[in-house]
Amino acid sequence: MSESKTMGSGRPAVDRRTIVKGAAWSIPVVAAAAAMPLASASTPACPTCIKAGFPIIGGVVSGAWTSQALVVGNKGTIAFPSIFGLDATQCGISFTNIFQPAFTYIVTRATLTMSDGNTYNSAAGLGAGAGNISTVGAMPGAFLFSNVSLPNGGAIAGIPPYPVVPKTLTVTVTTTLQYGIGLSIQCPMTLVWDLHGLATGLVFLGTGTVNFTGTATV
Known part of the structure; x- marks a missing residue:
């Protein structure tokens, strides 16, 4: 006791x-x-679930695009509409266990690769955007590629088709993801779309018009 x-x-x-x-x-x-x-202060790894995608436009999800280039001196401008976006819809509970659902991003570069191997950077469509894991967020603007080399060739009737077409679009973004209490990380990401470009038109003696069409995929 x-x-x-x-x-x-x-x-x-x-x-x-x-x-x-x-x-x-x-x-x-x-x-x-x-x-x-x-x-709680340890920095999480950047997620891999944010991909290239297509936002809903007019109630439709489509990678279809068209662009007309007026050619002078075998140079033309190819513009792409705002049909490209960041797809975070595959980011599930493993994402929200760490990060907040909403995020921001900055488009730092957009590069067009043509079928002849030449590449061009857009001076338009760069800037800030916002995304959420529930949607596919559209890019902040359309991309515009100037001084694209367009050689002589093609035909007014489209037979034979014009020989040089858009091949891929590569967009570099930096996303900012929030986690914890007032903490954030920046994650660089590279998004790629296959453009599947087709072209009709005629360029003769360095001058002409080329109509491009395609349906992009990821």
């Missing part, structure tokens, strides 16, 4: 073994509490 000790004031004294036992029990709790700030 344990002895009950009293202090001079008549109050029961705390046994030394009780103090030691209580201190030993508190060590794991203190250690866990000390580790929590470190765990």
Whole structure:
């Protein structure tokens, strides 16, 4: 039977073994509490679920595009409509367990590759946009590629077809994802669309008109 000790004031004294036992029990709790700030402050990895996609336009999801180039001196401009977007709809609970559903991004580069291997960078369509895991967010603007080399060839009736067509569109974006309390990370991403371009028209002595069409896929 344990002895009950009293202090001079008549109050029961705390046994030394009780103090030691209580201190030993508190060590794991203190250690866990000390580790929590470190765990919450660790930076998560950038997700891989944000892909190239197509936003809903007029109630329809479609990668169809058209563009007409007026050629002077074997140079023309190819414009693409705003049919391209960031698809985060595949980001599920593993994403929302870490990040907030809404995010922002900046388009830093858009590169057109033609079937002849030449590449061109757009001076338009760059800038800030916003996305959410519930939708496919449209790019902030249309892309415009100037001084595209368009050689002599083709035919007014489209037979034979014009030989040089758009092949791929590559867009570089930097997304900003929020997590924790007031924390964020920036994730660079490269998105690629196959344009499947076709062309009709005629360029003769460096001058002419070429009509491009296609249906982009990812």
